[in-house]
Amino acid sequence: MAARSELLLKNGRIIDPVNGIDEQGHLLLAKGKIAGLFLKGKKAPPPSQNRREIELAGKWIFPGFIDMHVHLREPGEEYKETIDSGTKAAAAGGFTAVACMPNTEPVNDSETVTSYILEKAREAKARVYPVGSISKGSHGEKLADYGEMKKAGVVGLSDDGRPVTNSQLMRRALEYSSNFELLIISHSEEISLSQNGVMNEGYVSTKLGLRGIPKAAEEIMIYRDLSLAEYTGNPIHIAHISTKESVSLIRRAKERGCLVTAETAPHYFTLTEEAIDQYNTLAKMNPPLRTEDDVAAIQQGLKDGTIDVIATDHAPHSVLEKEQEFDIAANGIIGLETAVPLTLSLVRGNIISAQRMAGLLSSNPARILGVQGGSLQIGRVADVTVVDPEREFVFSADEVVSKSKNSPFLGRKLLGKAVLTVLEGKITFKDL
Amino acid sequence: MASVHHFDHNHILSLQDLSREDIHLILQSAESFKEISSRSIKKVPTLRGKTVINLFFEPSTRTRLSFEIAAKRMSADTFNFSASTSSAVKGESLVDTARNLMAMHPDVIVIRHAHSGTPYLLTKHIKASVINAGDGTHEHPSQGLLDLMTVKQRKGRIEGLKVAIVGDIAHSRVAHSNIVGFSKMGANVLVGGPATLIPSGIEKLGAKVGKTIDATIVDADVVMVLRIQKERQRDPLIPSFREYANQFGINKKVLTAAKPDVLVMHPGPINRGVELDPDVADSPRSAILDQVSNGVAVRMALLYLIMGGD
Numbered sequence A: 001m002a003a004r005s006e007l008l009l010k011n012g013r014i015i016d017p018v019n020g021i022d023e024q025g026h027l028l029l030a031k032g033k034i035a036g037l038f039l040k041g042k043k044a045p046p047p048s049q050n051r052r053e054i055e056l057a058g059k060w061i062f063p064g065f066i067d068m069h070v071h072l073r074e075p076g077e078e079y080k081e082t083i084d085s086g087t088k089a090a091a092a093g094g095f096t097a098v099a100c101m102p103n104t105e106p107v108n109d110s111e112t113v114t115s116y117i118l119e120k121a122r123e124a125k126a127r128v129y130p131v132g133s134i135s136k137g138s139h140g141e142k143l144a145d146y147g148e149m150k151k152a153g154v155v156g157l158s159d160d161g162r163p164v165t166n167s168q169l170m171r172r173a174l175e176y177s178s179n180f181e182l183l184i185i186s187h188s189e190e191i192s193l194s195q196n197g198v199m200n201e202g203y204v205s206t207k208l209g210l211r212g213i214p215k216a217a218e219e220i221m222i223y224r225d226l227s228l229a230e231y232t233g234n235p236i237h238i239a240h241i242s243t244k245e246s247v248s249l250i251r252r253a254k255e256r257g258c259l260v261t262a263e264t265a266p267h268y269f270t271l272t273e274e275a276i277d278q279y280n281t282l283a284k285m286n287p288p289l290r291t292e293d294d295v296a297a298i299q300q301g302l303k304d305g306t307i308d309v310i311a312t313d314h315a316p317h318s319v320l321e322k323e324q325e326f327d328i329a330a331n332g333i334i335g336l337e338t339a340v341p342l343t344l345s346l347v348r349g350n351i352i353s354a355q356r357m358a359g360l361l362s363s364n365p366a367r368i369l370g371v372q373g374g375s376l377q378i379g380r381v382a383d384v385t386v387v388d389p390e391r392e393f394v395f396s397a398d399e400v401v402s403k404s405k406n407s408p409f410l411g412r413k414l415l416g417k418a419v420l421t422v423l424e425g426k427i428t429f430k431d432l
Numbered sequence B: 001m002a003s004v005h006h007f008d009h010n011h012i013l014s015l016q017d018l019s020r021e022d023i024h025l026i027l028q029s030a031e032s033f034k035e036i037s038s039r040s041i042k043k044v045p046t047l048r049g050k051t052v053i054n055l056f057f058e059p060s061t062r063t064r065l066s067f068e069i070a071a072k073r074m075s076a077d078t079f080n081f082s083a084s085t086s087s088a089v090k091g092e093s094l095v096d097t098a099r100n101l102m103a104m105h106p107d108v109i110v111i112r113h114a115h116s117g118t119p120y121l122l123t124k125h126i127k128a129s130v131i132n133a134g135d136g137t138h139e140h141p142s143q144g145l146l147d148l149m150t151v152k153q154r155k156g157r158i159e160g161l162k163v164a165i166v167g168d169i170a171h172s173r174v175a176h177s178n179i180v181g182f183s184k185m186g187a188n189v190l191v192g193g194p195a196t197l198i199p200s201g202i203e204k205l206g207a208k209v210g211k212t213i214d215a216t217i218v219d220a221d222v223v224m225v226l227r228i229q230k231e232r233q234r235d236p237l238i239p240s241f242r243e244y245a246n247q248f249g250i251n252k253k254v255l256t257a258a259k260p261d262v263l264v265m266h267p268g269p270i271n272r273g274v275e276l277d278p279d280v281a282d283s284p285r286s287a288i289l290d291q292v293s294n295g296v297a298v299r300m301a302l303l304y305l306i307m308g309g310d
């Protein structure tokens, strides 16, 4: 078939929170841009030689989803994931862009590593936005070279996985990053409290004889980070919040005018610590799964806008790191291919609207990172995610696109799936 | 052995998995096996041709010997592997070790490991039955069962007894098994000690928490004293052994709050003069020696029941 340069997505439910759109219609993509919106019963343009048409009755058309917190493992741990395999997983999960954390080997604290990642990402199935480290080598001692990294293409800064314990360093990072308009993304954890903990502290950790991580370990650091952001007047983004009190700290800070944004991951609004039963290392991550109260509060935070973003914290690990004693198994789960059905379950449960889902997965991360996409407005980049909310599938290891299969959702029947992913007008994934 | 209740477990991983009826049956069987241990010929052919592997990643001569004697008295072939002596175990992942052991076609693997949950991991990778001989700070089910047996022998019942457990509840797998076992069998369990060593959510596991040592052991029928480890001073969970002995140590004076016929137990080895006063440890109120002799009988019962005896 001859390549046709235009794409017409017909008869879908078009959802664009930026323009308050949620109605049936057609969407035309041309020259890598959103070229036409046909709403309110307006007829689609007639068929044309150079236009491919896709019928999408019953499907939902979103601005391309952006996962602002993933670990692509390249360079250094290519046996877990590569930029190639990770972006294929992203496309299969409905994502058109991902922001990759700097805890690679070596750490992304330089122009060299940033350029290496961007070079590898040129042909990738999703846009890759590197996040640079806050401190050199993420050692938590000296500031990394933000100016150099910004020039090379980083979109934000984080010492994810190795929380910044030194408050003075965090303060200076917030100040110095403002020269380059780079967002600080904080993995907030007071490690003297979490110590060698491997799961949430409470009845379940006591029952299993596993060392607990108190919720306060997260909340204390969030409070510090909010305090420093307010004091310096700089924005801060809090990564992967997991507790009820974290939600309320952020809610109150926003009310005071603190420039804070926050994300959570699908597992924190879906699972509790009970998922660890029988020492399931596939339910081990940091921060750990919490309790029912926390899950309810996270859902409430997503509903009322306290939480701005759903990001997966996609953290691939091989069987070697996971098939181990719970104490020594690696933290983290893959998330790119399950985010859509898990988020849709909030929509089905009337906790969030489809528009809010688009905000959480697309327009908010685009705005927070200052990157393209996030809207279906004419003239914007043609990054589009089409979801079939009724598609049922069993998430099985055989079908996982990511190189690693470490998910607590393996074997689960999930409802709703990305069926078409379009990056700059080109189809990167199709399962219609 | 005639019994109405059918024992339906391939593994003994935790007392949380066992029902009240299961525990009754184990204790009943253990009493019968205790009789064998008192004969002049102590062997029965029950497990002839069966292979039992003792896989110990932590040194514990007492528990390993107890399992070994139990298996031998039932005519099973036994093999011992320990992380410190066997190159097959050193530096290998647990899953690899398990796969290698399968070449010996074991029927039962008895495992002791410093990490909680390791016996569960083992069951996912081998076909043999697994007995947990102590995993991290999780459980030590055979110890819990022999403590139940000892108390039943000495008190004639478990139901309705007041059992106080004192000391490092947070790090004691024995305490965890005992809380679950005694509360399941109808005793009232109280725990007490420094608040730093009482883990969160312990009430849900079956124990009430006493604010002071007095409040914990008042009217107790049984006082179980746990070993306090040196490293708890570093964590920092307690200020010093001296402070611990003065504030939380069990001695004759403290015990006046308990019932006059209180039974004192300790899973051993004892730090004499720290958590337990020598006067008490060696007194007739102490059940420490019974605890050792019941160990073999309980382990014989476990081997017998998981190998399908009924």
Ligand SMILES: [Zn+2]
Pocket (backbone or CB within 6 Å): A160, A161, A187, A239, A240, A286, A287
């Ligand atoms: Zn993190």
